[in-house]
Amino acid sequence: MLLSALSAVLGLSASAAAALAYKGVDWSSVAVEEKAGVSYKNVNGAAQSIEQILRDSGVNTVRQRVWVNPSGGIYNMAYNVNLAKRAKKVGLGVYVDFHFSDTWADPAHQAIPSGWPTAIDDLAWKLYNYTLDASNQFQDNGVQPTIMSIGNEITGGLLWPTGGTSSWYNIARLLHSASAGIKDSRLNPKPKIMIHLDNGWNWNTQNNWYTNVLKQGPLVSSDYDMMGVSYYPFYSASATLSSLKSSLTNMANKWGKELVVAETDWPTSCPNPAYAFPSDAKNIPFTAAGQSQWIKAVADVVASVPKGHGLFYWEPAWIHNANLGSSCANNCMFSNSGQALSSLSVFHNI
Numbered sequence: 001m002l003l004s005a006l007s008a009v010l011g012l013s014a015s016a017a018a019a020l021a022y023k024g025v026d027w028s029s030v031a032v033e034e035k036a037g038v039s040y041k042n043v044n045g046a047a048q049s050i051e052q053i054l055r056d057s058g059v060n061t062v063r064q065r066v067w068v069n070p071s072g073g074i075y076n077m078a079y080n081v082n083l084a085k086r087a088k089k090v091g092l093g094v095y096v097d098f099h100f101s102d103t104w105a106d107p108a109h110q111a112i113p114s115g116w117p118t119a120i121d122d123l124a125w126k127l128y129n130y131t132l133d134a135s136n137q138f139q140d141n142g143v144q145p146t147i148m149s150i151g152n153e154i155t156g157g158l159l160w161p162t163g164g165t166s167s168w169y170n171i172a173r174l175l176h177s178a179s180a181g182i183k184d185s186r187l188n189p190k191p192k193i194m195i196h197l198d199n200g201w202n203w204n205t206q207n208n209w210y211t212n213v214l215k216q217g218p219l220v221s222s223d224y225d226m227m228g229v230s231y232y233p234f235y236s237a238s239a240t241l242s243s244l245k246s247s248l249t250n251m252a253n254k255w256g257k258e259l260v261v262a263e264t265d266w267p268t269s270c271p272n273p274a275y276a277f278p279s280d281a282k283n284i285p286f287t288a289a290g291q292s293q294w295i296k297a298v299a300d301v302v303a304s305v306p307k308g309h310g311l312f313y314w315e316p317a318w319i320h321n322a323n324l325g326s327s328c329a330n331n332c333m334f335s336n337s338g339q340a341l342s343s344l345s346v347f348h349n350i
Contacts, residue, residue: 019303022147022260022310023347024061024095025054025333029318031083032074033338036320041339050317051090053340058347061093061146063262063312066134068113069102077137084143095147095312096138096191097262098131098178100159105152107198110160118162120170124177127159131181139186149194149262150178153230155209165212172216179223192225196262200229201239203247210255226309227251228262231298234326237276245301252306260310261302266294268341270328291333291343299350311350 030040030050040050043057054062064083067075084094099105102113117123131150138145154171157164163174179193199205206229213219231244248259267286281297284290295313302308315324316333324331333344 020299020310020350022061023059023350024063024312025059025316026063026312026314028065029315038338043340043342045339051086055090055092057344061095062087063095063097065097065099067099067102077134081141088143093146096145097149097152099152107153107155110158112159120162123162124173127174128177128181131178132185135182135185135187144187145191147194148182148191149196150175152196153198155197168212169216172213172219176218176223194226194228195224196228198230200231201243201247203250206247206251226258226260228260230263231261232265233277233281234273234328235275237278240278241280241297241301248305258307258309259305261298262312263314264298265314265324265331266291267328267331269330274327288341288343292346295346
């Protein structure tokens with residue numbers, strides 16, 4: 001009843017979500033969890049590799065973040081090549097999320113990797129060679145990613161301070177260089193190249209950013225294929241499903257790129273949320289069933305938009321970090337013992 005009501009409000013057809021080409025999850029931390037002793041199990045409690053569990057649950061693509069020179073090697077290229085090989089072995093596509101940092105890159109953090117230059121010409125050349133080399137490493141290991149994101153949530157720019165919003169030209173120059181490295185690589189076939197911002201529900205944010213960057217000159221339309229957005233329900237009451245639909249529709253009409261919700265989550269437990277939830281999601285329960293309802297509702301929004309092509313759930317298996325950075329206690333789609341929740345099978349239906 002709830003989903004029917006949402007579909008009616010948003011003007012969606014019952015079969016809209018069948019159009020999604022990318023049905024995915026971010027599984028960046030599964031090797032960390034396995035090293036800590038986690039054994040993943042399917043919904044029936046049988047131990048299986050997590051890649052097989054995801055595949056059997058309807059997931060067709062996995063997203064994984066790449067850090068440059070992280071402490072301990074976690075999320076570096078070697079880590080990611082090994083993870084990507086596992087995905088490919090069971091037939092999953094790979095979406096590489098370059099952070100261009102030694103640690104988290106997000107709206108509040110975009111630090112230049114240690115040892116990288118800061119002058120724009122030198123930094124652009126370094127970035128070109130980094131994405132070229134990383135792409136070639138994947139190809140040489142038999143992995144051809146389907147998507148590569150040149151930066152993660154770069155609403156405030158990337159590679160600070162050089163690529164901050166005090167110089168939109170520098171942002172455009174760096175993104176062009178990152179794209180060129182991928183295009184000049186040996187990867188065959190070439191991946192779709194994505195630009196990824198946060199707050200996908202906020203059209204003003206998206207419009208201002210792309211308008212400012214694209215008018216600089218260095219970044220041209222052929223440099224990228226996809227616009228990705230993060231869309232979370234627990235950071236703003238303004239993040240309504242209807243606002244997401246409006247924002248994505250405007251993006252499609254103005255730029256004509258493929259559109260993907262690159263990150264979303266829904267809690268199974270949220271006793272003390274820091275912010276009010278969006279009004280058109282308040283009746284969705286904080287349960288596994290609620291996760292399914294949320295994912296289906298977001299997928300229906302994406303699929304209803306021209307060139308709306310995908311949805312990725314962020315880190316559903318990171319059970320030792322179950323709040324996933326939010327004020328909600330648990331956003332995972334696996335139990336504390338590593339067993340898949342019933343919600344994971346929603347990917348068959350989007």
